Amino acid sequence: MEVSSDKEYIYTSTELDRYEGRIIEELKTNSQESIPDPAAWLDEELKRNILLTSVDAVINWARRSSLWTAICFPACCAFEFIAAMGPRFDLSRFGMDIMRASPRQADLMITAGTLTWKMAPNVLRIYNQMPEPKWVIAMGACAISGGIFRSSYSVVPGYNRIIPVDVYVPGCPPRPEALIYAIQMLHKKINNTPVLPDLPQLMQKGK
């Protein structure tokens, strides 16, 4: 195998640590403002009078009835999510019993736990690997705004600095019933999403 001179090869773990440290610092300087919610974008489209057809209704029904979650469980809220998947608050009656390890097969990311700057590039990578359409539920106070740890030196104040969030669930941790209510709210949002592409807007983006 030849070693080409333009690529950077990393051999020791210290070099790997420094490389990852540079990525984290770069992400930190680029994420000083929060990303606006996708619902704001939806309102602009509805203003342009797009009607939802029956094709939309069928496709949206299929999408909301089988949301598969990508794994992103840093901290304590993870255990309320796991309890929601447990035998008492059964999430598989909503079609969500699959918790696949691969983000390529997922369309919902429930972020359950505090996000730190060290973990942020990994969460962004998982989010980018999910195919469209995808939704994010921010679960818990730490995911909404940093929660009880907001004044700490290594905590990101909310997931919406890194990825766009659709539904916010308050609580510390939110009860499984609250999480199920949030998932139903997301179902309502999915019902209102137009599926067929808006040709004028696509032409604009192409330019």
Added chain:
Amino acid sequence: MTTTGEITFKTEPFVLNFGPVHPSTHGVYRMRATLDGEVVLDIEPVFGYLHRGIEKLAEERTYTGFIPLTDRLDYISPMSNNLGYCLAVEKLAGIKVPERAEYIRVIIAELQRLANHCIAVGSFLSDCGAMFTPFMYMFREREKILDLFDMVCGQRLTYNYMRIGGVSQDIPDEFLPALHKFMGTMPGMIEEWENLLKQNEILLARTKGVGILPREMAINCGISGPVARGSGVKWDLRKADPYSIYDRFEFDIPTGEVGDCYDRYRVRVEEMKQSLRIIKQAMEKIPSGPIRAEVPHLIRPPAGEAYAHIEAPKGELGFYIVSDNSIAPYRCHVRPTSLINLTALREMVKGWKVADLIAIFGSIDITMGEVDR
């Protein structure tokens, strides 16, 4: 170089990253494993993905205001963390806890031990490949315990129940009958799934003889809890250095002999039975009285330092507090049970295969909230 028959081909070890987002690691834990084929040569653990700076946040909160932060350390057994911290501040300030509060604390701590071992055993069995069936069985029991906690303090996961000098609210009238009902069904449940698993060939093949931790290494690394007791170290803080009123109860300390994954699993199951014994004894003798000592609203302990440790479900959890007579701690250090228990992982894993690596890691039972703080 590897030889198969007459063909020799060149192999070399490679580094595989078990990333922070992984279905079998308990939380955001990352390992860089050097593998030669399937055999593990070396691992390098990488932490810090959940480092929230709790020790620094302690310096800007009052003594009572730090109790919710201790909940988030080991978030599977938060009552034990609360208890450890309150014991440390009471030792520093010289506060005596009333009798009723002591009995309530013991009942709650042992219930928490049961709940924690439910998850520990359930996820260990899931890691060994039992899909989710034992996990669902354990969760059914844990939901009953969480209902009892909900009755006491209104919360399911992060309780914030213990206070410096006692507990925050008295147990309601329906708690003791509900606990009595729970105690009637729990031993039968433990026996039910134990009978299903005791002679299971797959469990025995995957855990017997796997990941042996020698006794000398366990003591040298400072390992405590069921991991150390599985290796034959008969050291339990409830007997060796009794805190609260544990010296009034009779219970045994289960220990293993070999120190493999199966021994650690058996120690946890036996500990659950001993916890039920302690709760039964405490329920009979609980007196009436005040539930909290008379302490000022903003506690100012005298200047000095104190260290108090408890036998948390995962091991020895300790709090080292330095105070300078102001309303916030000067320095609060948490002795992280899970971080210290992970010190021996590297030695335990060398020479085993990747699947055994996951089983060994699951049998140590860590929580990343405690490792990273």
Added chain:
Amino acid sequence: MTVPLAIKEIASQIEKKYPGSIEEAAQNSLVVKSDSLLAIAGYLKDTEGLKFDYFNYVTAVDYYTYFEVVYQLTSLEFNHTVILKTRCYNRENPAVPSVTGLWQGADFQEREIFDLMGIRFEGHPNLKRIFLWEGFQGHPLRKDYLQ
């Protein structure tokens, strides 16, 4: 019941063996000079009658003029415990010998103290940041850390 050992007796024993190494024998803890820390720790671990084989924890506290590194050791056989401390007066480059050769459990904890307080441990096999990322400026747990 784990008994904290009487500090005066241990202090006199150590003073005979390693003269001039004890800085202060307080009521609960023994403060030693940092260059004789390894020798005293080895003595505490191996001597008959003391046998401190179990390492509870190591932590560091920032008093504004000096750093204090605190160790607690327990003996499982005799069920007694002792607290050992050492001080570094150098604020720019504090350094203390590492005890990972004697007790392997000090490994991750010393890396944590290096990461959050900035105290170097000489002789540590792998001293690098553990909780924060490489490239993080400063040591957060110090009292003069500005966010």
